[in-house]
Amino acid sequence: xxxxxxxxxxxxxxxxxxxxxxxxxxxxxxxxxxxxxxxxxxxxxxxxxxxxxxxxxxxxxxxxxxxxxxxxxxxxxxxxxxxxxxxxxxxxxxxxxxxxxxxxxxxxxxxxxxxxxxxxxxxxxxxxxxxxxxxxxxxxxxxxxxxxxxxxxxxxx
Numbered sequence: 001x002x003x004x005x006x007x008x009x010x011x012x013x014x015x016x017x018x019x020x021x022x023x024x025x026x027x028x029x030x031x032x033x034x035x036x037x038x039x040x041x042x043x044x045x046x047x048x049x050x051x052x053x054x055x056x057x058x059x060x061x062x063x064x065x066x067x068x069x070x071x072x073x074x075x076x077x078x079x080x081x082x083x084x085x086x087x088x089x090x091x092x093x094x095x096x097x098x099x100x101x102x103x104x105x106x107x108x109x110x111x112x113x114x115x116x117x118x119x120x121x122x123x124x125x126x127x128x129x130x131x132x133x134x135x136x137x138x139x140x141x142x143x144x145x146x147x148x149x150x151x152x153x154x155x156x157x
Contacts, residue, residue: 051148
């Protein structure tokens with residue numbers, strides 16, 4: 001059963017990896033812009049750059065920086081109840097009851113595992129909230145960029 005829990009947790013972390021989700025949300029959408037006033041290539045490049053800067057300023061979000069985020073470290077594998085039970089058995093042997101010590105060690109492991117699962121759930125919830133906020137900021141950036149380009153006489157799709 002612990003292996004299934006670990007696999008589920010690993011899948012959740014992979015699915016919620018901020019760099020994956022943020023890269024999808026933050027990646028500058030491929031904007032197709034057509035210069036309605038016959039702007040030169042040089043003017044188009046300058047307009048794209050200035051609209052990018054303005055979009056960052058208006059939204060507080062820079063897609064170039066969001067793409068530089070790194071994956072969080074992969075979660076460590078849980079080691080079953082064995083180590084804690086073995087430690088408990090050794091302590092119990094010193095105190096005269098290895099079986100009782102092993103049972104105490106296994107119970108300690110179970111409590112630790114429950115606390116660990118709760119902590120992982122809280123981390124996943126916090127990460128999801130962060131991702132939702134970043135996705136909203138990315139959408140605001142896209143709207144600001146498009147508004148800027150349209151104001152400069154481009155058709156943007």
